[in-house]
Amino acid sequence: MSTNQAPDGPRRSTVRSLLRLWPYARIARWRIAGSVAAALTASVSVLAVPVVLRRIVDGPIADHDMAGLWPLAGLLLLLGLAEAGLFGVRRVVVARPLARVEAAMRGDLFAKLQRLPVSFHDRWPSGQLLSRATSDMFTMRLFLAFPLVFLIVNCTVFLVGTGLMFALDWRLALIALIPMGPLTWLTHHFEQRYSGAARRAQDQNGDLATVVEESVLGIRILKAFGRHRTMAERFAEQSRSLRETELGKAGMLANLWAVIVGLPELALGAALALGAVLVAHDEMSAGTLVAFLSTALALRWPVESLGWLVAYANEAATATDRFYEVMDEPEPSDTEPSDTEQAGPGPAAERGIRLSGVRFRYPDAPADSPDLLCGIDLHVRPGETMALVGATGSGKTTLTALLPRLYEATGGTVALDGRDIRTIPRAELRELVAVAFEEPTLFSASVAENVLMGAPAAGTEQLAAALDTAQAHFVDRLPAGTATQVGEQGLSLSGGQRQRLALARAVVGDPRFLVLDDPLSALDVHTEALVEQALRRVLDGTTALVVAHRPSTVMLADRVAVLHEGRIAAVGTHHELLQSSAVYRELMTGEAAPVPEGISTR
Known part of the structure; x- marks a missing residue:
């Protein structure tokens, strides 16, 4: 402004x-x-x-x-x-x-x-x-x-x-x-x-x-x-x-x-x-x-x-x-469900995360510019981990921000277990959905306070389990352990350490839905492998959408969705998409290899 x-x-x-x-x-x-x-x-x-x-x-x-x-x-x-x-x-x-x-x-x-x-x-x-x-x-x-x-x-x-x-x-x-x-x-x-x-x-x-x-x-x-x-x-x-x-x-x-x-x-x-x-x-x-x-x-x-x-x-x-x-700024309000909308979980076929015709544009975008998301249709099944890949600037982070309603979709619907998220009170929605951002934000508080922001009612055992999942064992070497004050923005820690604490904050409450925005980008190869191994146990018990840029992160997922030009261009396993999607193959290998005859990239 x-x-x-x-x-x-x-x-x-x-x-x-x-x-x-x-x-x-x-x-x-x-x-x-x-x-x-x-x-x-x-x-x-x-x-x-x-x-x-x-x-x-x-x-x-x-x-x-x-x-x-x-x-x-x-x-x-x-x-x-x-x-x-x-x-x-x-x-x-x-x-x-x-x-x-x-x-x-x-x-x-x-x-x-x-x-x-x-x-x-x-x-x-x-x-x-x-x-x-x-x-x-x-x-x-x-x-x-x-x-x-x-x-x-x-x-x-x-x-x-x-x-x-x-x-x-x-x-x-x-x-x-x-x-x-x-x-x-x-x-x-x-x-x-x-x-x-x-x-x-x-x-x-x-x-x-x-x-x-x-x-x-x-x-x-x-x-x-x-x-x-x-x-x-x-x-x-x-x-x-x-x-x-x-x-x-x-x-x-x-x-x-x-x-x-x-x-x-x-x-x-x-x-x-x-x-x-x-x-x-x-x-x-x-x-x-x-x-x-x-x-x-x-x-x-x-x-x-x-x-x-x-x-x-x-x-x-x-x-x-x-x-x-x-x-005087208008606040986003929770929409009460109408008589035809379901307040509880929907049928089994509708469970998981479902995006239908989702469109989005930023409020300050030029009037003649296209929507960033142009009709997203995607279904993440219950208990499934879906990787979301796409070129830089394709709208992956924005799409994941729609689930906890950090941004409001300008068209279409986003549903969790068959419930339109606009009918779910924000407090309940943000208990259901946990998020770990690519750029981790820590506050001037202790390690424990930063992690337990993800689940204030969690106990010592859950805190320890979350830190173990994120391979945040460096906490034990801090002067006061989990009581150590990390300082403003957590700048007393390295980028990888901050990212692991942010991941621990996302998983500490055993959320039903998990959104991870390239959560391992700051980790070295050895630590990344350890975190991925521990993270698989968490992902087995939740429905997750993971933004991925590297094959190692993609391999955590059951299926992969390719975001291209504001739409989901293809959905499949990693190996299927390497064969069928030129866009995915170029993103993962850097080579725009020819598409086999008779196979669609859409």
Whole structure:
């Protein structure tokens, strides 16, 4: 997925985007309300200061009454302490519940990523998903903790302060409010421009995370080919792009801030000049002017913070949009069997693996390109091992991925023991079908944990049997045996060792159906022979489809299916196909020998 640009179509408004946070924020709604109440009380207490100052100036100071000054001075001190205490309470009130909100959102995002199909992960760079689960989550949590609260509080304080200024003197109030018209227009214009820049920066941050992740995971390749400078240049280019975007955002915010700060200062200066004239002509008391100016100064923060709060609201809105881009992705659903479909195993003739008219094309394939699989018809009988051979790129791996529904067939049906796999719940389907991929993936866990992912309920004896089948006796020489941590991607092990652990993971649960995608490609000849010998015992008790590239792997199978130009070109034993199929003979021997007369290759 291209991530440097926001998705096509009209952008959701900032308010509508932020409202989508409500299902999560509602669990902390009372704490957020308490935070708003504490901050609002603290801010309103600041507006009480000008009233007290007016009484001090027009009372004890004008009358030279020192005795009357101390109680009012004490009241000012109490107001200051109350403000500080209430702002402290505000932070304490929301810290824990908003951490729970962030944890809930991150948990839902992770669970969603586990449920989405492989085709989704094929399109999305992992760095983009990582940035949504980390930096975007922090942005949304911080918005709920601070900008959201002060958008409400500052607007309320501004309205109350404006009312107080009109109560003190309506003429000065009108002068002080002159900048509000230009500021409203400017803020709206700023919001439209800033939202696009904020989205671009967050997408570029995801791209940068992708570069870092690829560099770390591929560090051996980069070092082996001396390409670390190339990756460093790519990283620097992505960093420059992000830096330019962030500087552009800072420039827009700086321009807005300059106007937001400058215009009210000019208006305040004009109000001060008029107020001084009014005081000089005894049309206003000095205390009233001091109170008005104090009120206007107290409103500086609500006005000046407007630009920052609007900017952060846009950051949070784009982070919310990015979060829901993943959460809104449709999930593959289990299809309930209709009245005519069988929920249990079908007749004996339908047992095993049966593919009927199966077609497949990748979602992002060009519209004018042919299907990768063009009507596959294949029956693997119960207890039979079928080898699947074909040229590179013919679709063998894709075909095997249809059985556990890692990809969805775009046409035709795939059935296991007579049951359409679309009618089998995914959890049950993936207990029935075990898979070993050509490129083994291990996790940052122990050997035992990696293998037992194939059957969490399996015991020590089954673990040992699976490791023995895969000839993974090297585990005994590891520092902690099966408790040894293999490290990220299992890179502390050799390719053959990783492949044997992946094979053990596939066979540990004694699955009814087994799919092996060239599982022995990284093994030496001696180890391959031992694994094949042990694997035959497993294959005798299961129905298996094995992708094979070498004759030694083909010999594990009872029959062989040849995949050619998106179709099954021939099915038979190894020796039969050597005689009857030119395609198979070329794949196995590299020689396109003539086909004997009268024998079809189809």
